[in-house]
Amino acid sequence: MNMVVDTLTKRYVRALYAEAAERAEQSAVYAQLQAVAEALRAEARFLDALKHPTLPVEDKVAMLLRIAGADQRPTASFKPFLRLVLTKGRAHVLEAAADGFLELWDEDRNLMRAEVVSAFPLSEREQTELKQALASLTNCSIELDLTVDPSLVGGMTVRMGDRLIEGSVRGKLKKLSEGLQRY
Amino acid sequence: MQGRPDEVSAILRDELQRLESQVEMVGVGTVIEVGDGIARVYGLADVMAAELVEFPGELMGIALNLEEDNVGCILMGPYEHVKEGDQVQTTGRIAETRVGEELFGRVVSPLGEPLDGKGVVVTKYTRPLEVKAPGVVKRQPVSEPLHTGIKAIDSMIPIGRGQRELLIGDRQTGKTAIAIDTIINQRDTGVKCIYVAIGQKSSSVRRTAAILEEHGAMEYTCIVAATASDPAAVQYIAPYAGCTIGEYLRDNGGHALVIYDDLTRHAKAYREVSLLLRRPPGREAYPGDIFNLHSRLLERAAKLSEAEGGGSLTALPVIQTEEGDYAAYIPTNLISITDGQIYLEPELFYAGVRPAISVGLSVSRVGGNAQTQMMRRVAGRLKLDLASYREYRAFSQFASDLDEETRNILKRGDRMTEALKQDQYVPMAIAEQVIVIFAGTHGCWDDVKLEAITALEAELLTFIRERYPEIESGLRQTQQLSDEMAERLDKAIEDFRTKLDEQYLEKEQYAERPTSEIEGVE
Structure with a gap:
């Protein structure tokens, strides 16, 4: 599951995305954000360093740009974004920024991510069929994220954002037992 | 529920068929924080306000706070197993409870689960917990009496069906006793009772159930207990x-009485929930909608118009005061919402006046219209007289020499107070109450020792029942006290007095000493 993107992060990311979309450099910016998020996740003290009041903002920006590989392939929107976030003392938004950015990007290109949990691995054909079925249901293009969980017994569950399609045998059995308990 | 084997297989087949239904789509969210009976959930984009949501382990919650980036839910059970990251599902149902005749005779939780060990409660219907109260057009003024069986209440603070009458007083002053007596008195009246125990000890709930059982009142009573x-x-x-x-009965043309025991604890529980949901605290840290919380609840008590079936829901909310402070926040709220209050005074209670109803502070704003003609006739002036008697009583503590008139007011008041005393669990039929109050207001006890009144009152009733049975049955049938009937009653009481005088030739047995000596202390 993605990280929870809080309101504050959303605001910064929305501004960044608008900038990136204008220059059509979303994928590059996303990759850079991801690199930063990964670094933050790997080393907990990194965030402390970014929040440190005595380090100059420009040093922090340079450090982050190097991590993101943006010193080699710079993007127009990323550097100002980092500078803004750090001057405002909001370094903690960086960790969830990549996820927030992806959400906006997906929305913009009408793409939905479906987390599919099935009892057995799905064949190529099944995957295409599922994709088509979900696409016609949502009017979006679909990207599948497949997991196998034998405890479902049979069938599958699909989660897209805030919606869950429950089609597993485990779920049905649970329903049945609840129904019978009423008597 | 017991079923025959073929019934069981039919049920099984039904259930299996239902399983064939399509896969369903539900809204989901993720728990980000849980504790103190509250969960914050991320996601749940299309959840409705007050919708039931399901947590892992069949734990239900109610979505109360719909905020920009999370949903605050209250959890309706043990939540130790809920973790951050757990999946939460919407159910598409607004918070609801089971309703129906099947609940009577049972002790259930607010969600309709059995607490009395008598097996699952199966009801046909469920209803949403929060509905809007019936509007002006659907109502009619309170017109039928709801007799509590307590002399002091039915005569001076009459309650009508559809009324909201507050029971207010310090702890241990007999608030619940009045409520229980009222339930016991509803037998054979067609009024079903619901006793809601909020934040009480489990042992108290158990005792209440046992008392009701003992007096044959449990069969038409449902206890909803949140201990x-x-x-x-x-x-x-x-x-x-x-x-x-209760509303389910009301809307089907029936009559119900619901007792909330007590709303002080309810306000505290709501304050706790609100603070945990981080709603801004106001006076005494209660949230801003504490008034609305109680007014929307009590507004649902109503007498419906004939077009709506003429059903009624009467409410007796209970409020506990601290040190007699009825001007505190929650008590004043409730006093202003309800159609009157019965105020119980600890001083009276300890002085042996039980029920310890303070005549001056108690009032019924609509019940007078619902009082029967006979009771109105005998008790019309009783409340004012007793209220002024109390004032005189207070003054007479300081005065040494009282004039004749004052002495008479005190004497009559002492006797009336004595005559209105009543034991617990012995509600009195309304016709008997009329006879007793008639006797009191017509000076039957004026020369009788205070301590003897209770016993003589019972004797009077037996006497009239034996010698003049037509009086009681006449009153019961017509609910009217005609001039002719009043004359007959007067004569019966005179007869009783003559018999008394003969029976106890030695008058000291019950007669009052000369008034020059000390007045009977109440």
Whole structure:
């Protein structure tokens, strides 16, 4: 599951995305954000360093740009974004920024991510069929994220954002037992 | 529920067929924080306000706070197993409870689960907990009496069906006793009772159930219990559940009486929930909508118009005051919402005046219209007389020399107070009350020792029942006290006095000493 993107992060990311979309450099910016998020996740003290009041903002920006590989392939929107976030003392938004950015990007290109949990691995054909079925249901293009969980017994569950399609045998059995308990 | 084997297989087949239904799509969210009976959930984009949501382990919650980036839910049970990251599902149902005749005779939780060990409660219907109260057009003024069986209340503070009458007083002054007596008195009246216990000890709930059982009142009573060990969220919905059960009867043309015991604890439970949901605190840290919380609950008590079936829901909310402070926040709220209050005074209680009803502070704003003609006739002036008697009584503590008139007021008042005393669990039929109060106001006890009144009152009733049975049956049938009937009653009481005088030739046995000596202390 993605990280929870809080309101504050959303605001910064929305501004960044608008900038990136204008220059059509979303994928590059996303990759850079991801690199930063990964670094933050790997080393907990990194965030402390970014929040440190005595380090100059420009040093922090340079450090982050190097991590993101943006010193080699710079993007127009990323550097100002980092500078803004750090001057405002909001370094903690960086960790969830990549996820927030992806959400906006997906929305913009009408793409939905479906987390599919099935009892057995799905064949190529099944995957295409599922994709088509979900696409016609949502009017979006679909990207599948497949997991196998034998405890479902049979069938599958699909989660897209805030919606869950429950089609597993485990779920049905649970329903049945609840129904019978009423008597 | 017991079933025959073929019934069981039919049920099984039904259930299996239902399983064939399509896969369903539900809204989901993720728990980001849980604790103190509250969960914050991320996601749940299309959840409705007050919708039931399901947590892992069949734990239900109610979505109360719909905020920009999370949903605050109250949890309706033990939540130790809920973790961050757990999946939460919407159910598409607004918070609801079970309703129906099947609930009577049972002790249930606010969600309709059995607490009396008598097996699952199966009801045909469920209803949402929060509904809007019937509007002006659907109502009619309170017109039928709801007799409590307590002399002091039915004569001076009459309650009508559809009324909201507050029971207010310090702890241990007999608030619940009045409520229980009222339930016991509803036998054979067609009024079903719902007793909502909020934040009480489990042992108290058990005792209440046992008392009702003992007096044959449990069969038409449903106890909704959210005990002190239940989460605040469950205590918060308990009165709404009780109200919903009563409303079902009201809307089907029946009559119901619901007792909320007590709303002080309910307010505290709601304060807890609100603070945990981080709603801004106001006076005494209660949230801003504490008034609306109680007014929307009590507004659902109503007498419906004939077009709507003429059903009624009467509410007796209970409020506990601290040190007699009825001007505190929650008590004043409730006093202004309800159609009157019965104020119980500890001083009276300890002086042996039980029920300890303070005549001056108690009032019924609509019940007078619902009083029967006979009671109105005998008790019309009783309340004012007793209220002024109390004032004289207070003054007479300081005065040494009283004039004749004052002495008479005091004497009559002492005797009336004595005549209105009543034991617990012995509600009195309304016709008997009329006879007793008639006797009191017509000076039957004026020369009788105070301590003898209670016993003589019982004797008077037996005497009239034996010698003049037509009086009681006449009153019961017509509910009227005609001039002719009043004359007959007067004569019967005179007869009784003559018999008394003969019976106790030695008058000291019951007669009052000369007034020059000390007045009987109440």
